[in-house]
Amino acid sequence: MxxxxxxxxxxxxxxxxxxxxxxxxxxxxxxxxxxxxxxxxxxxxxxxxxxxxxxxxxxxxxxxxxxxxxxxxxxxxxxxxxxxxxxxxxxxxxxxxxxxxxxxxxxxxxxxxxRTDLRAPVVGGGRALRFNAHEYAAFDCFMLERKGAEADHAPEVLARARAWFDASTPSDRDKLLANIMAGLPGAFDRYDLPGLRTMLARFKDxxxxxxxxxxxxxxxxxxxxxxxxxxxxxxxxxxxxxxxxxxxxxxxxxxxxxxxxxxxxxxxxxxxxxxxxxxxxxxxxxxxxxxxxxxxxxxxxxxxxxxxxxxxxxxxxxxxxxxxxxxxxxxxxxxxxxxxxxxxxxxxxxxxxxxxxxxxxxxxxxxxxxxxxxxxxxxxxxxxxxxxxxxxxxxxxx
Structure with a gap:
């Protein structure tokens, strides 16, 4: 190989x-x-x-x-x-x-x-990429406020998402948005929340x-x-x-x-x-x-x-x-x-x-x-x- x-x-x-x-x-x-x-x-x-x-x-x-x-x-x-x-x-x-x-x-x-976390701590001090279901749900339901999003998440995940969102600061939310956008290579657009909503609307059908x-x-x-x-x-x-x-x-x-x-x-x-x-x-x-x-x-x-x-x-x-x-x-x-x-x-x-x-x-x-x-x-x-x-x-x- x-x-x-x-x-x-x-x-x-x-x-x-x-x-x-x-x-x-x-x-x-x-x-x-x-x-x-x-x-x-x-x-x-x-x-x-x-x-x-x-x-x-x-x-x-x-x-x-x-x-x-x-x-x-x-x-x-x-x-x-x-x-x-x-x-x-x-x-x-x-x-x-x-x-x-x-x-x-x-x-x-x-x-x-x-991913929702680009530097999740691991044993010994390293860092790893991580996808946290509750943080993703918080982004989807409470930051993006996508219509009907709650139905796509398990109740226990949604409860943890609400708790995360209620305790989060504007800086926490900005970081989560940046983390979710980080997978896009440099020649692609990064979206803010209004821009992401506009892009998602193009895919509604x-x-x-x-x-x-x-x-x-x-x-x-x-x-x-x-x-x-x-x-x-x-x-x-x-x-x-x-x-x-x-x-x-x-x-x-x-x-x-x-x-x-x-x-x-x-x-x-x-x-x-x-x-x-x-x-x-x-x-x-x-x-x-x-x-x-x-x-x-x-x-x-x-x-x-x-x-x-x-x-x-x-x-x-x-x-x-x-x-x-x-x-x-x-x-x-x-x-x-x-x-x-x-x-x-x-x-x-x-x-x-x-x-x-x-x-x-x-x-x-x-x-x-x-x-x-x-x-x-x-x-x-x-x-x-x-x-x-x-x-x-x-x-x-x-």
Whole structure:
């Protein structure tokens, strides 16, 4: 499996030299300075490639695009979408012309990954990302004041939400809003409460069925081009894997993934397997999901979570938490072996250690939430050890 690292571009305080010290050789990045919907030109892509490869001794390459964003208008299905589809196809053509053939994307309405606490304390003084169900309910019901929101939360969670809200200060509420917005990459809009209400209103008629139809329309428009170019597109699961702020989520379970792949059957319509996102949903069996959809996996995010009965969850150590990471890695290595024996040129599956706890000297540093160096380095090292042990025991290529 290709060891990769998410890098936020030249302004990232974690440098490419640091990335190489982790043992990763593949870079997962995007042109974050380009607003969503604007074409990625060949010049811009080539400039970023030159930056990544400027020191040949590092041996780094831009391995995966994460993400090539999709405009909300496409998810809503509003207006004439063909120009937007063509711009997306043009960006794919330019990426392929520059030799980049794996693209991760998501179809989550309005918000990307969502947490309520970006620095929850862990034993020993580290920090972790956390989703507290009662804080989310307080935001949904008492800050956003979404109509009918109370019906979406269990009574005991709602009671704790009311208690939190009544005891909170304006600073507490501002911090909660900022935390919930933190999952959006830099080129996306951050919303204040009025702006978020306006955005949610645009989705008022978008049910899960309609959102899935709009995804199908997008796939029909862009996947044939991706297939011609040899690009594999991997949809990222919802994070958290549940409806959020009244918005539907359609990539949250095994059944959802099967439905997405059925929307447009093609080697280019694939899956980014995120063990943390899917692992936050009770009932999701990650080794079974990985095995069922193995041939469709074009990229993997390997991280772990620990779930609470009320729907809360926290980012765990990569080999801790509720997901059997060893079993997932075994499935991925077995799938690689199948591809290699079938003669596939790109048989290795790129993966990255997704998210990570703030540990040691990284505590308090201004890294992107969930993306400190040391926590991810630990995760990559642990997964590398699992890979090595499984490959030697079962005779599978790394």
């Amino acid at each position: 290709e060891q990769t690292w998410r890098w936020w571009g030249p302004a990232d305080i974690i440098t490419l030299e640091h990335v190489r010290q982790t043992g990763a050789t593949g870079i997962v990045t995007a042109l974050h300075d380009i607003p969503a919907g604007v074409v990625w030109t060949k010049d811009a892509i080539e400039e970023r490639i030159r930056f990544i490869e400027r020191d040949r001794q590092l041996g780094l390459r831009w391995s995966v695009v994460e993400s090539l964003p999709i405009l909300e208008a496409i998810k809503i299905g509003e207006g004439n979408l063909e120009p937007l589809f063509e711009d997306y196809r043009t960006s794919l053509r330019n990426l392929a012309a520059c030799g980049i053939k794996t693209v991760c994307y998501n179809f989550m309405p309005v918000l990307d990954w969502t 978008v049910s899960a069925e309609r959102l899935r139809e709009n995804l199908g329309r997008f796939l029909k428009a862009v996947v044939p081009t991706a297939e011609e170019l040899g690009i594999r597109m991997g949809i990222h699961p919802d994070d958290p894997p549940r409806p959020l702020l009244g918005l539907p989520r359609i990539v949250s379970s095994e059944e959802h993934i099967a439905a997405v792949l059925d929307l447009h059957r093609s080697p280019s319509n694939g899956l980014t397997l995120c063990t943390g996102s899917l692992g936050a949903r009770p009932g999701n069996d990650l080794p079974a999901i990985a095995k069922r959809f193995a041939e469709h996996i074009c990229f993997a995010h390997l991280r772990n979570v620990t779930k609470d009965p009320d729907g809360s969850f926290e980012e765990a150590d990569h080999l801790g938490g509720d997901v059997d990471m060893v079993a997932v890695v075994r499935v991925l290595l077995q799938e690689q072996n199948r591809r290699r024996q079938a003669g596939a040129a790109d048989w290795r599956i790129p993966f990255r250690p997704d998210h990570g706890r703030e540990l040691l000297d990284d505590v308090g540093k201004p890294t992107h939430p969930g993306y400190p160096a040391i926590g991810r380095l630990r995760g990559l090292a642990e997964i590398r050890g699992v890979m090595t042990a499984v490959s030697q025991l079962e005779g599978l290529a790394l």
